[in-house]
Amino acid sequence: MSLTWQQTLSDEKQKAYFVETLKQVQQQREAGEIIYPSDDDVFNAFD
Numbered sequence: 001m002s003l004t005w006q007q008t009l010s011d012e013k014q015k016a017y018f019v020e021t022l023k024q025v026q027q028q029r030e031a032g033e034i035i036y037p038s039d040d041d042v043f044n045a046f047d
Contacts, residue, residue: 001043002046005046009046
């Protein structure tokens, strides 16, 4: 993710809903669920 987007989203990424969403997705991945996009591609739309 470009520096501009990192700066723009940095406050949002600290909010409880965002942290909880990422946590739930990670737990599902660890449980073997197939989640799209892949972890490496989640924020590629912002590049």
